[in-house]
Every structure is written in structure tokens, then in C-alpha cells.
Amino acid sequence: xxxxxxxxxxxxxxxxxxxQTAIAPIRPELGEQADVDVAYAVQEINTQRVLLEGHRLVxxxxxxxxxxxxxxxxxxxxxxxxxxADMAYGDGEIIPFQGKLIQPKVExxxxxxxxxxxxxxxxxxxxxxxxTDYALAAIEIVDSRIENWKITxxxxxxxxxxSAAFVLGSRPVKLDQLDLVNCKMTMTRADEVVSQGVGxxxxxxxxxxxxxxxxxxxxxGRPLLAGDIVxxxxxxxxxxxxxxxxxxxxxxxxxxxxxxxxxx
Numbered sequence: 001x002x003x004x005x006x007x008x009x010x011x012x013x014x015x016x017x018x019x020q021t022a023i024a025p026i027r028p029e030l031g032e033q034a035d036v037d038v039a040y041a042v043q044e045i046n047t048q049r050v051l052l053e054g055h056r057l058v059x060x061x062x063x064x065x066x067x068x069x070x071x072x073x074x075x076x077x078x079x080x081x082x083x084x085a086d087m088a089y090g091d092g093e094i095i096p097f098q099g100k101l102i103q104p105k106v107e108x109x110x111x112x113x114x115x116x117x118x119x120x121x122x123x124x125x126x127x128x129x130x131x132t133d134y135a136l137a138a139i140e141i142v143d144s145r146i147e148n149w150k151i152t153x154x155x156x157x158x159x160x161x162x163s164a165a166f167v168l169g170s171r172p173v174k175l176d177q178l179d180l181v182n183c184k185m186t187m188t189r190a191d192e193v194v195s196q197g198v199g200x201x202x203x204x205x206x207x208x209x210x211x212x213x214x215x216x217x218x219x220x221g222r223p224l225l226a227g228d229i230v231x232x233x234x235x236x237x238x239x240x241x242x243x244x245x246x247x248x249x250x251x252x253x254x255x256x257x258x259x260x261x262x263x264x
Contacts, residue, residue, distance in 0.1 A: 005030065006038065010045035013159055016145040020102050025146050027154045036079075039157035040220065046160065047082050058229055059083040060217065061140060062209045063161040064153075065202045065233025075153050078203070080213055081161025083229055089167045092258045095141065097243040104143040104164060104241040106259060107234035108185045108195060108249040110178075110206050111138035111168055118214040118224040128210045131224075134172035137254035139247060140231050141165040142238065166231060169257035181205050183252040185235040189245055197236025206232035 009026045016023045030038055051057060064070055064078045089095050097104075115133035143164035146155050156162050180199045187195035203209045209232045217223050224230065235251070244263035250256045 006041050007045060009158060010042045010049070013042070013145050014046050014049060016102075020099065022102050022145055022147040025150055025152070025155050026158055027152050030154060030158075034154055036153060036157055039154045042158035043081070043160055044220075050082075050084060056085040057082060058085050058088065058227075059231070060213060060224065060228065061161060061163050061166070061231040062213050062233045063142075063156065065209050067203075078209060078212055078233065079153065079157050079161050080216060081163035083163065083166065083231065087163065087165045089165060089259070091167060091170050092260055093167070095165060095167075095259060095261050097241075097262045098264055101141070101143050101164060101241070102145065103149065104141050104261075105238040106187070106241055106247050107140045107142060107238045108187050108197065108236055108251065109138045109140050109231050109234055110180065110183075110199070110202070110251065110254075111136045111166075112206075112210060112230040112232060113172070114224060114226055114228045114230070116226050119218060121215070121218055123211050123214040125207050125211065128207050128214065129175055131226075132175055134174055135178060135254075136172055137169035137249060137251045137257040138231055139167040139249050139257055139259040140234070141167075141241070141259065166229075167257055167259045168229070169255055171255040173254055178253045180207060185249065185251045187236065187239065187247055187249045189239070189247050194239045194247075195236040197234070199235060201235050202233040209233045 061081045062078050112132045116131040141164045142162045144162045183199040185197045245261045247259045
């Protein structure tokens with residue numbers, strides 16, 4: 001794969017994000033022989049670009065943690081994207097719509113905040129538990145820069161795993177106070193239930209996703225570090241966002257967390 005093609009695709013995705021203008025799928029430009037490593041090379045170019053612009057890397061998001069979605073895209077593992085400080089919003093803070101988002105959707109997740117680096121080539125549940133300071137309820141805002149969400153695995157990985165923004169709850173909870181497998185999740189919009197799920201919807205246990213991510217980040221040269229935020233993956237179906245929407249997520253063991261979107 002010529003570097004010029006990878007760089008061209010990365011620039012097109014970055015310009016689409018900055019201009020809030022979706023583009024055609026990028027898979028054809030990368031070619032039928034492009035694999036996930038090529039897509040991550042595109043993502044890494046934009047990661048480096050954003051870091052050089054002065055943005056601060058604060059964590060990772062894990063995507064494709066649903067076996068159903070993996071089957072739809074023909075993959076057998078999750079993917080990841082980078083989280084930057086300017087993507088973070090507080091519980092109940094107004095999230096800009098115009099000038100920020102294109103075709104957003106929301107997902108309810110459990111976030112882990114690390115207190116230790118994770119630099120082993122192979123991690124265990126014990127490593128993840130020992131390295132986690134606390135967990136938070138979270139809402140991820142995903143937003144594809146690809147027109148009409150017509151994405152393959154290559155498209156979404158190159159597009160920073162369709163990351164856009166995230167909201168963290170404000171009450172930290174220790175892992176030993178949580179049932180990560182059986183905790184129930186309910187998401188409402190204006191008192192209407194729009195998504196429901198349970199902890200085990202995330203690869204059977206959100207810690208399975210965290211182990212995968214820790215190993216993958218070491219393999220790709222960007223290990224997880226103390227202070228990093230890890231969005232472990234959706235607990236239920238994603239929901240389309242319209243300007244002015246307000247979503248409330250309740251996950252057993254956590255205080256509720258709310259994402260509020262500005263009206264147009």
C-alpha cells in the first residue's frame with residue numbers, strides 16, 4: 001500500500017471531521033487488498049496529526065464488542081479508537097450539535113479509569129482489575145464521517161472507530177462493588193426507553209474487552225497508561241441523535257448519567 005494513498009485517505013477523513021461533511025466510503029480508495037492494519041495506519045496518521053495540533057490523548061474506546069455486530073461486519077474481534085480531552089463532556093453538559101457532529105448516535109457503556117500502566121504483552125483479568133482505579137457510567141457519542149453510515153470494518157477503523165465524543169458520570173465506583181456481567185442498563189429519551197442491555201452484552205464481560213484492548217495497544221506501540229479512560233463497549237443498541245435530544249442512562253451500581261444535545 002503506497003504511503004501516499006494512506007496519507008490521502010487520512011487527510012480526507014480529517015477534513016471531513018473538521019468540516020462536518022461526510023464523505024464516500026474510503027475502502028475503495030484503499031483497495032480490496034487493504035486489511036485492518038492498513039486502516040489502523042490511516043488512524044495513526046490522524047492520531048499523530050491531532051497530537052501535533054496540541055490535543056491531549058486521554059484514553060481509548062472499544063468498538064464492535066457485540067457478537068451480532070461482529071458477525072454483520074464479518075470480523076471476530078473488536079476495534080479501537082483514540083479519545084482526546086476535547087471529546088469529553090460532563091454529566092448534563094450541553095453538547096454542541098451544529099459545527100460538531102454529522103450523523104451522531106449514542107451508546108451506553110461502562111468506563112474504566114486506570115491508575116497503573118498496562119504494558120505486558122499478554123494481560124489477565126487480574127492485571128486489569130489491579131490497574132483500574134474506578135469505573136464510571138458513560139455515554140459514547142459515535143459519529144461516522146462516512147456518508148449514511150455505509151461502513152465496513154476498514155472504514156470505521158480508519159475513521160478512529162467512528163469516535164466523536166463521550167460523557168462520563170461523576171460518581172466513581174470500585175470494581176468490587178459492581179456486577180459487570182449482570183448489571184442491567186436502560187437508556188431513555190424524554191422518558192421513552194430507547195435502548196436496554198446488560199453487562200455481558202459486551203463480549204460476555206466488559207473486562208474481556210479491556211484485556212483485548214490492553215494487549216492490542218501494546219502490540220501497536222501505544223500501551224494504556226495510568227490516568228487513561230477506557231470506554232469498554234456498548235451494553236445495548238445504539239440510538240440515533242437529533243438536535244435537542246436528552247438521553248439518560250441508568251446502569252445498575254452507578255448513578256445515572258445524562259447527555260444533552262444543543263438545539264439547532
